[in-house]
Amino acid sequence: MTTYPGGGRIDAAQDALQRHAVSSADGRCVSCGTLGPCREHERAMKVFKLSLRLPKRIPGATRPELIGARRVGGPTLLRAR
DSSP: OOOOTTHHHHHHHHHHHHHTOBOTTTSBBTTTOOBSSOHHHHHHHHHHHHHTOOOOOOTTTTOGGGGTOOOOOOHHHHSOO
């Protein structure tokens, strides 16, 4: 098994990003309601910046349905014709 330095911090930062995503509807943190990215979100992003890694994307975390966004395409888009 491979061990990565800072793995625990990266996991904690990923959890923080999931909880403190910025809503597509009003630009506020979905957890604490702060306009724009809150302090927790900024701290988590700093962990990823310093580790030279990208956070995992979580579909729907920003609640795009609040602005009428809907999924288009999908697996059929990638099928050969």
